[in-house]
């Protein structure tokens with residue numbers, strides 16, 4: 153029998169599961185949350201003790217004693233009545249409201265932004281759609297917040313006029329109040345939250361600061377939720393991926409050249425990071441930076457820009473490690489793959505072999521009954537390129553890519569730099585709507601007002617629609633590739649938001665919360681995850697397959713394990729970015745992360761687990777899923793040294809001359825030898841010497857000689873890593 157969870161049991165009594173958790177605990181049945189499993193004994197115990205009728209009787213009684221908040225809330229009231237209620241309520245609670253206590257008082261009763269978003273009727277007039285204003289957004293919601301909480305939501309920075317508008321008080325009254333407090337202000341002057349809250353309290357109102365980031369998320373949420381009424385077909389955005397030297401850049405160049413020569417004679421190609429070509433009166437946009445690394449780096453910043461991935465495979469070389477990586481990265485992003493079998497002009501070209509190899513990765517070509525389109529091409533001679541472009545157009549038609557050009561623009565940053573005479577410029581890919589000259593945008597902590605716009609042919613544009621890449625100027629600073637951008641009502645708002653974000657960034661960097669083995673169980677319990685994504689890096693292909701097979705056998709109900717990528721070699725930055733983007737855990741089997749990967753894993757909060765025995769890896773995951781991961785020891789790396797020279801000494805063995813690159817090496821440390829990112833052995837130090845003397849430790853920057861217990865196969869360039877096992881708290 154499968155386990156009975158609290159939420160299933162709660163259904164029997166028709167009681168909401170969260171309430172049921174409380175009831176169970178009241179009946180001495182300890183459960184953590186609605187996902188907790190109950191034993192048969194607990195169930196029968198509860199059934200004997202619980203008096204259902206009594207419970208519902210008491211519930212009814214309680215309900216009749218409390219006022220019907222719901223109906224009061226929904227009753228329309230005029231502004232004066234609201235204000236009166238506002239002042240009376242806050243006054244009644246706090247008759248001697250002193251200046252400055254408002255903010256802290258307000259903190260105790262924050263306005264639920266979630267609630268507000270959910271309940272707001274979705275009625276956007278056309279005018280609202282084209283003017284996205286933080287200030288207006290707050291104003292729209294203020295009536296509701298007054299009704300619910302007698303608290304006004306105000307921006308963290310606003311003008312005197314805006315405050316007057318929100319509180320519905322004559323602006324001269326506000327100016328007068330501020331003057332009496334010794335502050336001479338005009339209607340358009342900006343004041344901060346503290347000042348605004350003091351003014352508000354003078355009039356008997358309580359205010360809370362609405363967080364800038366909340367407003368931005370609300371705006372973005374609203375944007376996504378809004379139905380686009382005028383959707384039309386938009387061009388596909390294509391990224392080219394594949395193994396090194398298979399011809400990605402050559403293919404992109406060939407496509408661009410062919411196109412410019414045929415239809416844009418006279419145009420001067422501008423390298424802006426992406427370009428558009430015309431195929432049978434339809435446009436296709438190509439991202440100029442090939443490779444899955446760039447693709448995943450963009451994705452890790454939130455940019456989902458690619459509609460189709462063109463996988464370039466050289467016909468004379470076949471499927472190679474990075475071909476497989478590219479396939480996995482595209483698949484994890486849910487992007488359809490079109491295969492370009494390149495270099496068919498070469499004598500050794502064998503397109504059929506490529507098709508055969510691809511089947512191993514579930515890419516079965518159409519002529520063999522699959523769904524993958526594969527086009528033979530030569531970036532060198534141009535053969536097959538037209539066919540490839542036509543297939544891209546066909547695929548984009550199948551994908552039904554649509555966008556509403558009548559909305560205000562939203563999209564992603566493709567590239568950014570400073571140009572002479574232009575200041576900071578950025579290539580923006582418009583994904584929705586139309587960007588106009590003069591639009592105010594915000595992206596990350598930078599804002600701007602679009603001053604000029606050019607396309608990839610150097611043509612000046614006044615506006616640009618969906619899927620168009622444009623280089624814009626008029627920005628306050630350099631944008632970051634992969635960040636999104638949105639259009640706000642005016643430059644002032646964009647600036648305020650950008651400045652606020654910058655301030656927040658100065659504090660603590662907003663960290664991504666990624667999955668880790670330690671919190672896996674609680675996340676499963678809370679129902680937050682149903683899929684566990686895993687990336688495996690190992691020393692040999694056989695280990696990857698063995699791990700995948702063992703993982704498949706793990707059977708924990710309601711959760712599925714997906715190995716989204718497995719490859720031979722050290723753990724690198726791209727792996728970490730991929731994990732961060734796909735919320736995956738990285739398992740390293742007999743391999744190590746490189747330095748950049750360690751750093752990135754730390755900032756991106758990616759859990760990397762290193763193992764030497766397959767059983768240990770599987771066991772850890774199993775235990776994590778069952779919530780039984782015992783408090784454990786985790787290794788701490790103490791130092792790294794590089795082997796610079798190897799001496800074979802008869803009767804003693806191999807001694808290596810080394811240099812400590814980081815930390816220190818102690819005589820008693822555990823050590824491992826790493827060759828090209830792969831662990832070749834783990835063991836103990838047999839001897840540690842500086843010149844002729846035995847030493848206890850060697851610090852960074854010093855040379856030393858080392859002998860390893862029962863191991864002689866040392867090589868120049870090997871890394872000796874010293875580590876110890878440390879108890880960690882979970």
Ligand SMILES: Nc1nc2c(ncn2[C@@H]2O[C@H](COP(=O)(O)OP(=O)(O)OP(=O)(O)O)[C@@H](O)[C@H]2O)c(=O)[nH]1
Nearest residue numbers: 395396397398399400401402494495498530531532
């Ligand atoms: N014969 C022939 N050579 C090609 C073809 N396409 C590319 N090449 C050659 O293959 C080599 C690699 O091409 P690139 O376009 O630089 O390959 P890439 O995939 O962009 O390489 P990376 O940027 O290093 O990953 C170059 O010497 C090209 O001239 C082709 O269709 N036929």
